[in-house]
Every structure is written in C-alpha cells, then in structure tokens.
Amino acid sequence: MDSVLAIRYKDGCVIAADQTNARSVLAYQHNLDKVTELGKHTAMGVSGPNADMVNFSEYISKNMALYEAMNHGSKLSVNAQAHYVRSVLAEALRKGPYQVNLMLGGYDEKTKEANLYFLDYLASMQKVNFGCQGYAGAFCLSIMDREWKEDMTKEEALDVIDHCIGELGKRFVIAQPNFIVKVVDKDGVTVSKFGADPNDN
Amino acid sequence: HQRTMSYDRAITVFSPDGHLFQVEYAMEAVRRGSTAVGVRGKDCVVLAVERRALAKLQDPRTIRKIVSVDENVTLAFAGLTADARVLVNKARVEAQSYRLTCEDAPSMDYMARYIARTQQKYTQRGGVRPFGIATLLGGFDSQGNPVLYQTDPAGTHSSWKAQVIGGRNAKSLREFLEKNWKDGLEEEDAVTLAVRALLEVVDSGAKNMEVCIVKNGSKSTTPTIMNDSELDEYVAKIEAEKEEGASAVPAAE
Numbered sequence: 449m450d451s452v453l454a455i456r457y458k459d460g461c462v463i464a465a466d467q468t469n470a471r472s473v474l475a476y477q478h479n480l481d482k483v484t485e486l487g488k489h490t491a492m493g494v495s496g497p498n499a500d501m502v503n504f505s506e507y508i509s510k511n512m513a514l515y516e517a518m519n520h521g522s523k524l525s526v527n528a529q530a531h532y533v534r535s536v537l538a539e540a541l542r543k544g545p546y547q548v549n550l551m552l553g554g555y556d557e558k559t560k561e562a563n564l565y566f567l568d569y570l571a572s573m574q575k576v577n578f579g580c581q582g583y584a585g586a587f588c589l590s591i592m593d594r595e596w597k598e599d600m601t602k603e604e605a606l607d608v609i610d611h612c613i614g615e616l617g618k619r620f621v622i623a624q625p626n627f628i629v630k631v632v633d634k635d636g637v638t639v640s641k642f643g644a645d646p647n648d649n
Numbered sequence: 650h651q652r653t654m655s656y657d658r659a660i661t662v663f664s665p666d667g668h669l670f671q672v673e674y675a676m677e678a679v680r681r682g683s684t685a686v687g688v689r690g691k692d693c694v695v696l697a698v699e700r701r702a703l704a705k706l707q708d709p710r711t712i713r714k715i716v717s718v719d720e721n722v723t724l725a726f727a728g729l730t731a732d733a734r735v736l737v738n739k740a741r742v743e744a745q746s747y748r749l750t751c752e753d754a755p756s757m758d759y760m761a762r763y764i765a766r767t768q769q770k771y772t773q774r775g776g777v778r779p780f781g782i783a784t785l786l787g788g789f790d791s792q793g794n795p796v797l798y799q800t801d802p803a804g805t806h807s808s809w810k811a812q813v814i815g816g817r818n819a820k821s822l823r824e825f826l827e828k829n830w831k832d833g834l835e836e837e838d839a840v841t842l843a844v845r846a847l848l849e850v851v852d853s854g855a856k857n858m859e860v861c862i863v864k865n866g867s868k869s870t871t872p873t874i875m876n877d878s879e880l881d882e883y884v885a886k887i888e889a890e891k892e893e894g895a896s897a898v899p900a901a902e
Contacts, residue, residue: 506749513870514745517717518738521871 449622450482450495451584453612454551455592456564456577457605460633461553464609465493467626467643479644483630485637486512490529490554491630495581496547496569504546508533526554530565530573538571545569549581555633562633580612587619588612602631606640671779672772675728675802678781682727684816685714686846687785687809688830689797690839694787694863696725696872697843699816699851715861715872719744721788722760723863723872727815728782728802736780740764757788761798761806769804779803783814787863795863811842818850825849836862840875844883853888855880 453464465482468475476498483493484505492508494501511532515524524532530552540546546569553564566572566579578592579585595608606629613627626643664670683699698714715725718740726733743763747755755763764784771779779802786798799814800806811826813819825846834842840860851857855877862875 510745510749513748514741516870517719517741517745520713520716521869 450582451616451620451624451627452482452493452495452549452551452581453584453588453592453609454493454553454564454579455596455600455605455608456553456562457600457602458562460555460562460602460631461491461564462602462605462609462629462631462640463491463493463551463553464613464627464629465495466624467628467646468624469498471497478626479642479646479648481628481642481646483628484509485630486529486552486554487516487523488636489523489557489632489634490526490552491632491637492533492550492552493581493630494548494550496549500547504536504548508536523557525556525558526552526563526565527556527575529554530563530567530575534567534571534573537567537569541571551579551581553632557634560634578608583620583622584612584616587615591615602633606631669772669803672803675779675781676783679728679783679802679815680817680819682729682782682815683714684813684819684822684847684850685725685727685785686811686813686822686826686843687725687787687797687799688811688826688834688839688843688846689795689809690834690836692795692865693836693839694723694789694795694797695836695839695843695860696723696785696787696863697840697847697858697860698725698727699847700857700859702857715859715874717870717872718760718786719754720868720870721754722757723787723861725785725787725861726782729780732780733782733784736764736767736782736784739767757786757790757796757798760788761786761800761808765800765804765806767804768800768802772802772804785812785814787861789863789865793865795865813846816850822846822849840883841887844880845887848884848887853884855884 451466455462463483467478467480469477469480483491485491486509494505537546549568551566555562564576566574566576578596580588591612609629628642629640631638631640683701685698688695696715703709716737718724744755768780771777783801790796797809798806799809799812811830813822829842847858860875860880861872
C-alpha cells in the first residue's frame, strides 16, 4: 500500500514516498521516512513490509559506507550502486527474498548527470526518467508521462510530484495523509518537505 | 640458538622460559617499520608518521600510513604495510557491522579492543603468524574527550597520553614525550610536540613526515592530512627555537 514516486530532472532526482506504516487495517504511524540516503549523492525510496524495508535499507546503506571506508573515500557511481542493490535482491531471491520495491536515484559528480533506477522484488532493474512503486503507478505514471520533459528544472520536477500527490489524494481509495519529498543533487540529499516529521517520536 | 629455533615453528607453543617467540619476532618487525607518534591534546589527537624516502618513480599519494577506520576513528600503524591493510579492513567491516546491529557508532574503546582481540587470535592458532604491526588509534570517547589507544602484535591494547611505535629509537622517543607532554595541550602545541618528536628521527622537512589532526565530529571517510606548506611552518618554527636554545649562553654552573 506504499507509494513511491520519483522523477529525474536535469541536475538531480526527486524521490517522494508516503509516510504511512500500516498492516491490514491498523496504521502504526504516519511519519515514517521511507526514503533512505545512501552516501551523499544517492537516495532510494523503498516500499514493502516494514521489516523487509528497514532491514534491506540499513543493510544496503551500511555496505555502501563500508565500500567508502575500504576504498579511501572513493564513491560508487549511481549505476554501480543500483547494480549492487540488484545483486543483493537477486541473490536473496531464491533463498529468502526481500519483498521490497524501490526507486533509486542519485547525482554523479564525475559525469555531472542525474540517474534514476526502478528495481523490484524480483530483482528487475531499469534505468528510467521517472517511475512509481505500488498502486501509485496506476494514477501517476500517466501524469509523469505527460509532464516529464528533457532538462527539467528542480522546481518543475517538484511541481509534477505535487500534481501526482494531489491525484493520489483525490482518487486513491487508501488515504495517505503524509508524503516526504527528498531532492538528490550535487549538494547532497535534502528534504524538500514532509507531511509529518520522521524524527517526531 | 639451536634450542630457541625449535620453538619458532608453531606459535601456539611456549618456549621453556615462557616466551612466544613469533610474537617477539613480530614486534621486531614493528621496530623495523617507520616511526609513528601519537599525542593527545586538550580537544584533539595528533598522529604523525615518518615518511621514508620513496623511489623516484613511485607516486607518494598511494602510500597511506594514516587511514580512516570509521567516521570517528583514525589509525596510524608501524610495521608490515600489507598486514596493516588486512587488519584495517577487518576493523572497517567490524565498524559497519556494529553500526548495522546497534544503530550507533562503535566507541574508541570497542574498536581498540576489537583490533587487539584480532591480533591476539593470530597468536593462539596453529598455522598462522601474528600481524607484524602495532597501531595507534586516535578519536574521541562518548563524553567528547580525546583518546589515544595503542595495540601491538601480542594483542594488548591500552590508552596513552602520548606514544610512539615503530622505528629503532622508540624507547628514547618515549622518554622525550614523557619529558615534554603536559595535560591540556592546545592543538598547535600538540602538533609541535609530535613534530619535534619525529624530527629526532627523521631528516628535517615536511616531505619526510605526514601529520593528521583528529578532531571531534569530523565525519569524514578519509583522514585530513596536513598540507606540506603548513607542516613546513611548524618545522621551521621548531628549528628556529632549537637554534635559539643552542646559541643561548648556558648559565654558569
């Protein structure tokens, strides 16, 4: 029931996700942060059961940090990170799969370009300009398809995300009161806005 | 020597007089390595290492004697470089593993204990040899106080106010540090003390040493090495002070 939305614009990516943590008819919380930061220039919005989502995200982010530590601070490209994530999913697939679907986006310092990837729990991976996970796709992909263009600005990308969130609020039967929106660009990962503060416990 | 040689082979064996010869030989390997000095200041830890003369065709940037283990833990070593790489990488994995399980950074004490424990393991198993390195770990404890830890091939670890490892003159350098270290050293004075100690064993000049000031909350994946020009200033100042000291007329006995 999670929604993850992501758009690649000229100098970065916008990744948004709803903040509801629920199982069956019970909502545990409405301020969960489902967009994990991987190093300074990449983030991934992850959907799925909370256990898999948290376990998987933490495992990936710690292994990214380990790579940086072992290699004297040199970072993996977004492409390499996406492939690494896919390899973890693929290995676990026929042992004990991670039931997570994600959008992984980042900004490569070296090539000065933004990259966004769609990965799902069966370890498929595709480089995309925009994408969604969950039911959100049924409502939002058409909006993104219509409004995405080459060399968008950050503001234009954020507007499209807002348009999508609005559409979900209007037409998706499951109420998702809060969304967290993060921007990944050359300055790192910044929280553009959130419905509820994830740190508010 | 005939008697001692038969106890070299398997290091799980004590010699009749209670020595573990492989461990002692590993410590000798450390002595053959280049010198590393650690000085604990009021709110910093200074790690300074001797940079031995490189081959002309070698790229100096690829010789790393001061490395980051974790965001908060910086390590300098003396001894076999290859052994250091293996041990440091083990420590790095352990640091991330701790962060994954405990959702918190490992303390300096934990990392020092882990490295020491690993070094000890290799003194008590058959078919392996000890790591031929001693390490100096610089960082901060949970209260924000600077700490300097040392580990050695035997697998012991201890906290120090100032320490030197590696090089033939470690003993005399330690005496130098004992004479000149005081509590609450400001950053500049801590660096000066470390550089003065190193200058006792290396030729003068920034290109023969590498200095790193470990500060609290740096969150960097690579240690911040002082650049040559800044280091040259410290060296010049120390030399100038030495000159003054030498030319001053000693008081009549």
